[in-house]
Amino acid sequence: MGLVFSALIFFLFGVLFIGRILHPSFPQNHLLHYAGDSKFNIEGLIDRPPDPLEDKVRLYVRAEKIHFQGSQFPVTGNLLLTVKDKKVDLRYGDRVRFISRIYVPRPATNPGAFDYRRFLALQGIWVTAYANSAEEVLRLEEKQGNTFFHFVEGGRERIRKFIDETASPKAGGVIKALVLGERGDISREVNERFIISGVNHILSISGLHVALVAGFFFGATRFILRFFPFLLLRLNLNKTSALVAVVPVIFYLFIAGAGVAAVRSTIMVLSFLLALLLDREKDLYDALFVAAFFILIFNPAALFDMSFQLSFFAVAALLYFIPLFTEYFSFLKTWPYKSWLEEQPPWRRKMLFYLAGTLLTSTAAILGTGPLAAYYFNRISLVGFLSNLLLVPLMGFAGTLLSLLTAVLVFLSPPLANILTGLNSFILEISLTLVDLFSRIPMASRRVVTPTIPEVILIYGILVLAANLKRWKRSLPALILLGAVYGGIQIHEYIFTYYNPNLKVTFLDVGQGDAAVIQIPRGKVMVIDGGGTHDGSFDPGERIVAPYLWREKRKAVDYLVNSHPHPDHLQGLLFLLDNFKVEKVWDNGERGEEFPLVQALLEKSGGRLQTMGRGEGSREIEGVKVEFLHPPSEKEKALPFWGNDASLVLRLTYGEVSFLFCGDLEAMGEKEILKAAGNLESTVIKVPHHGSKSSSTQPFLEAVRPRYAVFTVRGGARPPLPNPAVLERYEAMGTKVLRTDRDGAITFVTDGKKLKVQPYLGKTPSLE
Numbered sequence: 001m002g003l004v005f006s007a008l009i010f011f012l013f014g015v016l017f018i019g020r021i022l023h024p025s026f027p028q029n030h031l032l033h034y035a036g037d038s039k040f041n042i043e044g045l046i047d048r049p050p051d052p053l054e055d056k057v058r059l060y061v062r063a064e065k066i067h068f069q070g071s072q073f074p075v076t077g078n079l080l081l082t083v084k085d086k087k088v089d090l091r092y093g094d095r096v097r098f099i100s101r102i103y104v105p106r107p108a109t110n111p112g113a114f115d116y117r118r119f120l121a122l123q124g125i126w127v128t129a130y131a132n133s134a135e136e137v138l139r140l141e142e143k144q145g146n147t148f149f150h151f152v153e154g155g156r157e158r159i160r161k162f163i164d165e166t167a168s169p170k171a172g173g174v175i176k177a178l179v180l181g182e183r184g185d186i187s188r189e190v191n192e193r194f195i196i197s198g199v200n201h202i203l204s205i206s207g208l209h210v211a212l213v214a215g216f217f218f219g220a221t222r223f224i225l226r227f228f229p230f231l232l233l234r235l236n237l238n239k240t241s242a243l244v245a246v247v248p249v250i251f252y253l254f255i256a257g258a259g260v261a262a263v264r265s266t267i268m269v270l271s272f273l274l275a276l277l278l279d280r281e282k283d284l285y286d287a288l289f290v291a292a293f294f295i296l297i298f299n300p301a302a303l304f305d306m307s308f309q310l311s312f313f314a315v316a317a318l319l320y321f322i323p324l325f326t327e328y329f330s331f332l333k334t335w336p337y338k339s340w341l342e343e344q345p346p347w348r349r350k351m352l353f354y355l356a357g358t359l360l361t362s363t364a365a366i367l368g369t370g371p372l373a374a375y376y377f378n379r380i381s382l383v384g385f386l387s388n389l390l391l392v393p394l395m396g397f398a399g400t401l402l403s404l405l406t407a408v409l410v411f412l413s414p415p416l417a418n419i420l421t422g423l424n425s426f427i428l429e430i431s432l433t434l435v436d437l438f439s440r441i442p443m444a445s446r447r448v449v450t451p452t453i454p455e456v457i458l459i460y461g462i463l464v465l466a467a468n469l470k471r472w473k474r475s476l477p478a479l480i481l482l483g484a485v486y487g488g489i490q491i492h493e494y495i496f497t498y499y500n501p502n503l504k505v506t507f508l509d510v511g512q513g514d515a516a517v518i519q520i521p522r523g524k525v526m527v528i529d530g531g532g533t534h535d536g537s538f539d540p541g542e543r544i545v546a547p548y549l550w551r552e553k554r555k556a557v558d559y560l561v562n563s564h565p566h567p568d569h570l571q572g573l574l575f576l577l578d579n580f581k582v583e584k585v586w587d588n589g590e591r592g593e594e595f596p597l598v599q600a601l602l603e604k605s606g607g608r609l610q611t612m613g614r615g616e617g618s619r620e621i622e623g624v625k626v627e628f629l630h631p632p633s634e635k636e637k638a639l640p641f642w643g644n645d646a647s648l649v650l651r652l653t654y655g656e657v658s659f660l661f662c663g664d665l666e667a668m669g670e671k672e673i674l675k676a677a678g679n680l681e682s683t684v685i686k687v688p689h690h691g692s693k694s695s696s697t698q699p700f701l702e703a704v705r706p707r708y709a710v711f712t713v714r715g716g717a718r719p720p721l722p723n724p725a726v727l728e729r730y731e732a733m734g735t736k737v738l739r740t741d742r743d744g745a746i747t748f749v750t751d752g753k754k755l756k757v758q759p760y761l762g763k764t765p766s767l768e
Contacts, residue, residue, distance in 0.1 A: 021301045022121050031063050031077035031127045035102045037716070041067035042129065043097045044079065045144055049153060049257045050090060052184030055537070057088040059137070060125070061096065078125045085134045086184075092153045095141040100129035103716070109509040109744030109760060110544050112450060112551030122301040123260070152254045155411070156180060159255065162410045166418050170432055171425035174395070177203045179403035181256040190432070195377075196445040197438035198366075198384025199391045202399075205256045207265040207311045208392070209400050213252050214269050216401055218245040242276040248404070249273075255407050260299075261307050267291050268315060284319050288312075306376050310369050317368020318361060324467045325360045355389070362388040371459045374448050378550045381445045387438045395431045399424060447579050450550045458486045493553055498523035503624060503654040505684070506747040508548060509740035509760075510540035511714040512690065512721070513568030516661065517548060518652065521622045525549070526559040528650065528661050530572025532597075541572025546579060548745070556581040559621075563647045563663030564588050565595040577604040585609045588631055588648040612648060614676060623752075625653040629680075630665065630673050644689055645669035651682060655752020660704060662688035662695075670700040683755060684708045684748060687730075691722025701733060708736050708748075708757065715741040 026032050034040060048060035059081040065072045081098065090096065105128055108115035120126070131137050143150050160180060163172050173185030183191070183203060194200040201208065221241040225231055249269055256262045271291035275281055292312060295302050302308040344352070366384055374380055381387070402424040409417035438444060451459070465472075465479040472478075504519040510531025518526040527549075531540030549557070557580050562570050565587070574597065576582065582605075589611035591598055602609065615633035619626040630649035631641045640646075647663025660682035665673075666689055673680070685706040688695035690713050709730045713721045722739070730737055738746045744760035 022118065026126075027076055029073065029075050031075055031079055031102055032104065034066065034075070035104045035127055037101065039099055039101050041097060041099050042075075042079070042102075043067065043072075043095065043140070046090060046092055046094045046096060047078075047145060049092050049156070050088065052086070052088075052182055054184055054187060055084070055086060057083045057086065057090075057134075057184075059083060059088075059090060059096075061129075064095075067097070077127060078123075080120060080125050080128045081131065081137070082128065083131045083134055083137060085132070088134045088137070090134075090137065090139060091157065093143050093145040093150050094139050095144050096137050096139055098129070098131050098137045100131060101716075103128045103130075106715075107761075109740070110548055111506075111745060111760060112547035113544050114547075122305060152258075156255060156257065159407045159410050162406075162414070162417065163421070166421045167425050168429065171428040174203070174399065174428050174432070175403045175406070175421070175424060178205070178209065178395070178400050179252075179255060179407050181205045181259050181262060190435075193435050193439035195379065196381065197387045197391075197435050198381025198445070199387050199395070199435065199438075202391060202395045204307075205259070205262050205265065206307075207268050207315060208396055210249055210252060210262070210265040210269045211272075212397050212400055213404060214245045214249050214273060216397075217248045218242060218273075221245065238281075239277050242273045246270065246273055251408075252404055255404070260302075260305075261311075264295050264302065264308055264311060267294055268311070288315055288319065306372070310372055313368045313372060314365045317364045320464075321364035321367060321467055322360055324471070325364065327470055329356075358389050358392065359385065362392065367463055371451065371456045375451055375453075375456055378448055378450055378547065379445055380448055383438050383441055383444045387434070390434060391431055394427055394434070398427055399431065402427070447550070447555070449553045449555060450547070455486065455489060458482055458489075462486065497553055502749050502751050503652075503657070504747065504749050505652075505659055506548070506745055507686065507710045507712060507738075507740060508540075508544055508745050510544050510568075510572065510712070511538075513540065513572075514563065514663065514686070514690075514712050515540060515545050515572060516686065517545070517552075518659075519552065519554075520558075520624050521654075524558045524622055525554055525556065526561060526621075527557050527573070527576060528561040529563055529569040529663070530574075530576060532567040532569065532571025534567050536567070536571065539572060539575055541575030545572050546575060549576075549580070554580075556583070558583045560585045561648065561650070562587040562601065563649075563661070564644065565590055565598045565601070566644075566664065567597060569663065570595075570597045570601060574600050574604060577601075582608065586612045586648070588613060588646050589634075590642065590646050623654060627651045627653070629677050630669055632672070632676070641669060641672070644694075645672075647688075649673065651680075654750060656683075657750040657752060657755050658682040658684070659748070660685045660706070662686055664689040664695075666692075666694045667697050670695065670697050674699060674703055680704045682706055684710065687711045687722070687726075691726045693723040693726060696726045696729060698729065701729060705733065706730075706735050707755075708738060710746055711737065711739040711741075713739055713741045 042061075042063060043065040044061040044063040046059055047062045051058040051060075061079045061081050063075045063077050063079050066075050079102070081100070104126070105117040105120050107117040120128075160176065160182075163175050167175055169185070170190070173183075173190075176182045176185055186203065191200070191203070194203055218241045221244040222237055225235070225237060225240065249266060253262055253266045268288070268291040271287040271294075272284065275283060275287040280286065295308065362385055366388075370380060402420055406417045406420045406424060409420060461482050462479060465475045465482065468475045469479070499522060500519075501521050503521060506517045508515040508517065508531070511533075513531035514529040515531040516528045518528065520526060527545065530545050557576060560573055560576060560582050562573055562585075577585075585601075585605040585608045587601070587609065611633075612628050613631045613633035614628055616628050618628070627650065628648070629651060631646045644664035644666045645668045647665045647669065649663060649665060649669075650661045652659045652661070658681070660680070662685065670688065680703040682704050683706065685704055685708070687709050691711045711722045711727075727737065738757070738759060740746065743762045746760070747758040749756045749758065
């Protein structure tokens with residue numbers, strides 16, 4: 001009960017302060033008031049170490065002035081400046097100037113999507129800016145700010161340069177991640193292999209790394225002190241070792257850049273070392289909650305940060321589950337198992353105990369973080385138990401310690417540091433090979449639907465009760481009860497999903513692109529387009545469409561439709577093909593070398609791909625009529641269309657309600673549909689080509705006469721969309737306008753007669 005009470009106190013403490021953090025009052029000169037279409041010449045100080053990524057660098061700037069039309073104005077506020085250039089020679093303490101618009105990060109605009117505004121707000125950042133190259137950011141002064149942090153950054157820069165010069169590219173990227181906390185040299189492909197293998201946590205400095213460093217120096221100090229009996233008579237072995245371990249832990253914190261996660265991990269480890277110094281080593285739960293208390297005192301919002309939650313639950317699981325696990329294996333202390341163990345050579349006994357301890361530790365940590373990982377990442381690694389058994393010692397322990405010792409020797413003995421780097425590179429190359437092997441195991445990782453908060457709580461309750469079957473007499477009935485409740489929820493969700501008589505259409509906000517999810521009565525799912533970016537830097541399929549489907553408890557897509565092969569429509573569908581069970585794939589049949597994504601679609605779709613168009617006939621899917629209105633199929637032998645005008649146009653009709661999906665159709669394609677089709681009237685239209693002036697001609701709108709028009713647009717687009725004349729055209733007809741840049745995801749639910757509209761943001765339009 002004490003643990004539950006403490007957890008409740010922390011939760012209430014976080015809730016008390018989260019509102020003030022997410023909704024503060026801003027001074028009149030805050031950068032937030034300058035956000036908009038105007039560009040400003042901004043001056044400020046880089047007050048954190050730059051964050052290098054694979055193809056860009058993020059700079060955390062504390063704004064000081066804005067230069068505008070010959071005048072300068074003092075401003076306040078932190079700003080995240082993203083420089084789309086890897087070669088940025090800027091560091092902590094540089095005063096810089098740059099010209100950019102000031103953007104307000106958008107909140108989560110889709111169900112299940114990542115809330116970027118909230119993520120930055122928890123770091124005290126409310127606006128962002130962008131520069132296309134390093135030359136656009138001018139350094140005015142150097143070495144401003146805290147002198148000690150300049151000293152630390154100088155050391156980090158020296159370590160970084162040494163790693164670049166001596167380590168292999170692959171190993172060097174991992175060494176930087178382990179010792180400097182920088183993951184920019186680790187490619188997306190390698191990072192994905194770590195995720196699939198269940199060892200991605202090794203690449204992020206966390207409580208694991210800090211605890212391993214503390215444990216190594218604690219053990220090394222104990223070992224060394226045993227050779228000095230006169231010191232043992234004067235010193236307490238455990239307390240002295242704990243005190244010595246504090247030094248490398250703090251050194252590691254600063255070498256790692258003193259990031260938020262590293263600071264939290266250090267506080268947790270220091271609290272456990274303090275427990276040893278105060279003779280409270282048996283009160284480890286108290287040490288854990290003391291660490292949480294100090295973290296939340298300085299940063300109450302950390303309670304709602306997933307990295308804090310994962311770290312806290314991992315440590316709590318180790319403290320809670322490992323003693324329980326050892327009880328289940330207490331039979332090993334009895335005959336004949338004890339006799340067998342005693343007969344083994346000492347090295348073999350140590351190896352067996354090490355393997356058992358590592359396996360139990362990995363199991364406890366995975367059980368403690370698994371439900372949260374499913375909630376946040378929709379992924380469970382099935383090889384994680386085995387991969388952690390090998391890779392935590394190799395990379396987490398040996399790799400981290402060698403990297404840290406190398407960092408020290410860079411200043412003391414570069415030749416010796418070079419030798420350690422070679423050894424470390426060898427170990428890490430082996431580790432990377434193992435990661436690659438684990439990631440290639442069939443079913444190494446499973447994608448899972450998003451559990452609800454009650455489901456997560458039930459899973460943790462089931463794990464706790466299952467672990468206490470030997471301790472608590474009433475744990476079995478309680479376990480059966482919780483299992484029954486959880487099973488009942490799954491049955492209810494299954495019935496609601498696969499026996500639902502309603503048609504649900506959701507237009508997702510993927511920026512300047514299209515993505516619509518249609519949940520057809522009785523469980524069928526159709527996805528029309530998946531959004532995308534022209535440079536491939538952001539994948540809406542992975543970040544928006546898939547999370548929405550998982551939130552809706554969907555692991556399969558029955559019909560995957562690509563209106564035309566432009567990146568802002570096709571790119572996101574490729575992720576769905578890789579991570580969902582897809583039955584059929586429809587496209588408009590357009591091919592060509594100018595569409596590089598088409599080749600990927602062909603390879604991933606295989607025999608499931610079918611070209612559709614007018615002349616293919618309609619389909620009836622669980623009472624929903626699907627008509628193909630454009631482009632003309634080869635059967636019709638009509639003039640060919642290409643580009644936007646070749647978009648696959650579908651109309652879905654359910655009872656008295658119909659939806660018209662127009663892709664990026666332009667005037668020529670609209671004219672062809674008017675010539676060939678009969679009645680085009682539709683309740684809802686997905687506005688052609690995002691509301692550009694080349695589409696939505698007056699004759700076409702008069703034929704469709706929609707009650708609702710959905711514009712899939714991105715705020716701040718150049719040229720601005722929707723085009724004002726097009727917008728006025730719809731409004732003049734009395735059509736209710738909905739926009740993804742303003743309303744977020746837009747959901748329509750109908751039983752074939754009534755129609756309910758649910759914008760994710762804003763208010764629901766009045767219904768006729």
